[in-house]
Amino acid sequence: MSARIIDGKAIAQELRDAIAAEVAGIAARGGGQPGLAVVLVGNDPASEVYVGSKARQTVAVGMRSFEYRLPADVPEADLLALVDRLNRDDAVDGILVQLPLPGHIDANRVIEAIDPDKDVDGFHPVNAGRLLIGLPGLVPCTPLGSLLLLQSVHHDLSGLSAVVVGRSNIVGKPLAQLLLQQNATVTIAHSRTRDLPAVCRGADILVAAVGRPEMVRGDWIRPGATVIDVGINRLPPAPGAAKGRLVGDVAFEEARTVAGAITPVPGGVGPMTIACLLRNTLQAFKARHGVS
Secondary structure, three states: OOOEEOOHHHHHHHHHHHHHHHHHHHHHOOOOOOEEEEEEEOOOHHHHHHHHHHHHHHHHOOOEEEEEEEOOOOOHHHHHHHHHHHHOOOOOOEEEEOOOOOOOOOHHHHHHHOOHHHEOOOOOHHHHHHHHHOOOOOOOHHHHHHHHHHHOOOOOOOOOEEEEEOOOOOOHHHHHHHHHHOOOEEEEEOOOOOOHHHHHHOOOEEEEOOOOOOOEOHHHOOOOOEEEEOOOEEOOOOOOOOOOOEEOOEOHHHHOOOOOEEOOOOOOHHHHHHHHHHHHHHHHHHHHHOOO
């Protein structure tokens, strides 16, 4: 048995194509153009690559991209002032402040300063509350992308047993809420869960979002289960290699012989995160401008 590989690149491309078509339709009707503002503080190499990719994909679907790069030692007050200005800028429909931020800046304070209706990361407490009680709102991109990947395998999640390993506010908790809304039976597991392998073996759907390379082994997986690997970790370089390979939180080669379907790393959840950011920006634009 070998698992079906869930192609996140292809599914993300389908989503981007649909977004581009809708953006073009709005523009053709004279309805305006969605705009996404991304703020990068400092020069973290991974963040710089990510921000560059976001900007390229934003333009590719016909949206306006606004990029703000601030020095690593920028005062928190200056960053908050920029967020306030973007909140009031009618050309900006989505605001994303790239995390992590330097230690002298309170990330929660910055997130809470963003207008919830422009919070395309879905991290604002108002959007977290909307998700919790089932109201419309902007949903964190990685959980939303993970759900769309699951729905490419399962047309109906009702009654399925889902185990989410990881309880972060960015992935674990919001994804659990999304799965509950789809009528799955959800368990959130974490580092203090007793007999974690046994808990995982009870899952029809297993989501790994812990940030520990290859922690979830093949014998933790129920035969035929669907596995969503949110983790992305770089291993130490092998002797003579310039850099180590990227792996997820799941031991992929072990898992693919047991699972029914599995996301690869890279090429699984990652591409969906940016595609869902664009989806959220379009949603924010339509809500702000009364577009059905």
